[in-house]
Amino acid sequence: MPPAGTSPEVRVPSTAPTWLVPPALLGAAATAALVLTPDDAAEAAAWTGAGVGVLTVGFLARLAARRRAETHALRAHHAEREAELRRRLRVQEAETVRLAAELPVAVTRLQEGALVDEALAGLATGSGLTPELEEAHQVVLRSVIEAVEAEEGLRDSAQRAFVNIARRVQAIVHQQSQDLREMEDKHGDDPDVFGDLLHLDHGTALIGRLADSIAVLGSARPGRQWQQDVPLFNVLRGSMSRILDYRRVDLHSVADVAVVGPAVEPLIHAVAELLDNATRYSPPQTRVHLTAVEVQSGVAVEVEDAGIGLTDEARGRAERALAHASAGLDLDDLGETPRLGLAVVGRLAQANGFTVSLRPSAYGGIRAVLTVPQRLVTVTSAPGGQIARAASLPPIRQRPWPTSSDPAPGAAPGTRTGAAPVPAADPDLPARAPKRPTGPRPSPAEEPSAADLPRAANGLPQRRRHPNAQPPRGMRPAAPPPPSPAASDGPAEPRVEPGIWLAAFHNGVSGEPAAADPSRRGDDEPSSEGE
Template identity: 55%
Template sequence: MRSAEAARYARASADVQQYYAQREAALFGRLSDQRATTVWLAEELLPAAVARLQKGEPASEILQSVTFGEHLESEFAEALRAALRTLLEAVEAEEHTRDSSQRALVAIARRVQAIVHQLAKDLRDMQILHGTDVVVSHGLQDIDHRNALIGRLAASIAVLGDARPGRQWAKAIPLYDVVRGAMSRIVDYPRVKLQSVTEVAVIGQGAEPLIHLLAELLDNATTCSPPHTPVEVTASEVPSGIAIEIEDRGVGLTEEVRQRIDRVMAQASSGIDLADLGEATQLGLSVVSRLARENGFDVDLRTSAYGGVRAVVLVPRRLITTVQQTAPKVQQFAPKHTGAPIVPRPTMTRDAAADSV
């Protein structure tokens, strides 16, 4: 009897142990599936879904395309789906707010640019009318220069709103005139010294972005270096395009400043939000990064041999063309130079003029 009872107890105990072992294995399997699904959700699904949202796909379509698999419990799958829905709806609302803010920003910038263009036209007409009066002509040139500074700020706002600077040239612009145009848009332009500029031209599509990018770098160079020191500019041909070097004699770059610059430019390159700007008034590096990303320029900032900063802008060869030789003109007496930079003012295309209004 006792041996039979012991045998039944042993069998029952073995059955119980087997049951709980199977139960434990099943629970560990479910836990492993849930853990793997959660990791997949965080590392793969969410980034891909947010990327699709940023490309304009609605959250509802993304949710319909997501399946969690039949191996998961329905309650767990529904909980994940609800969490994903909440997150995507929040991101979608944020993207709509960001797009609306950027559109408003660009609209304001375009209105300011329209006023700037009209004022520049009026000033040119007044310079033609009063060009013989040295005092009046000098004053008009000073107003024209300050008007160009306002135009640059409006263009920077448009660029931060993920739009083009505004102008589009119908013809290629000589690189020398591009650099001079950038000089005309900064306050301390007399300190900029052109050492040598290779004789090439920039196609109309790339001229305005390059002018604006160089203006921002020249402004940084003159602002961050002693007022009595020059800022030297050279442009030479390299195998991959044209290298434009801007070198100042300021305080240089500390490791902390370099890291901050890299962070700002990386952030602007991947996209910038109005909240990212905060109360900062220095928008130059963010604008430079956006223009470089959109137009294929390479920008490198390093410490110069003079202890200041040396900025190198590489313009790709696809944006470079030869300088068109114009027919010789009858020589005329040149007007007296009053100190302000004289830069060419090519006519905008009709489409670009319409975009500026």
């Protein structure tokens, strides 16, 4: 059996002095012959035995020397072979380590859309390998890359299926929202029906947010796209309208900035997910605080709740979930009972450059800070943004008050015929167009100039009373006589629907575009087309 650590095909000769055995046996035989032979033949036998012994010893000595030379040669060959094998093992180990380091790079290239041959071409061929081993490595690498490509194909198919399902749901939700808007306009004079329609409209918005979340998890954009910049205040209001417990959210100070159009919908959705988590995992009697302040790197949106908070371990898991989603979340990682909130926020943050951090809140809960980069923030076009423009009410209709000689057609005595102003809708969405006045307006040319006015005793101009001037606010004109039958047959003033103001308010809260007058449609109207 060969010694341990030696090659099985190399035999190492024994180092014991076995060549001494034949001379010893020969000497013993010669001694026995001398003892047994007669005296007259003993001398001849002794010389013969001595000669044979010398020859034998010489032959054996030469044979032993030859064996020693062969032994040294075999040992040298064995050492060389062992060194070569060790060198090959080191080369193979280095090649295996190199492939282990480069294989993830090839898989990443494959996930980014590269072909199998392109991914394999990026792997350098190691030197010092035998052709057989190098070919075996290439076969193994190709098998691994092809398996990864097949898995990526299945994952992409699943993501596309998710996105297609989400798009179908979004289309249904969009159509449902349009139908609800028409019903709200139709039944605006019935408070009970109108309230139920608003409740259904809010539920439809929640379904739309869920469909948007599924689309985001499938590496797609949310359905809606905005072409114009939107004030940050309106963006946060839109986020509040997409959660169930929006009444618990207190919107505090908001930076007077605007968000660029492509980032509006992702920011609305990300803040809505943070608000939903804050209201869902905090006591129902507590408030959720929402603020937005300017920082050096952009704008920081803070969501604070008064829940039970998170331990260091739980907060670490949540931050790892955000980081994992930002790095690229697989749908298989969601599990059987997926939690979409942080996963959706992470995907939106990765796609748009947001940064999200979780910290302990002063109210005992969690403080989520979402930072919008400076490149996605711009200044508003007017002081206060579109909020200031939307806060101004439509001009009051200037209609002449009826007199005894000029009664107002169809007007009751002592009543004002002007239509009441309608509050503007949410400025981040198209507002409902107010009904245009049809009555005569005083022309600026009809107003008397200061030179034409009569002078008082002190030299100052004295304003003359206009025959159709309106009385001061709070004063009522004298009751005119009853209108004539001919005047009462004139066209009646269009009646303002009682539910229009509530629909306008709900449009601002729900974040859904209202059916505006085409003549009022301007550049600030966002595009509601999906991706």
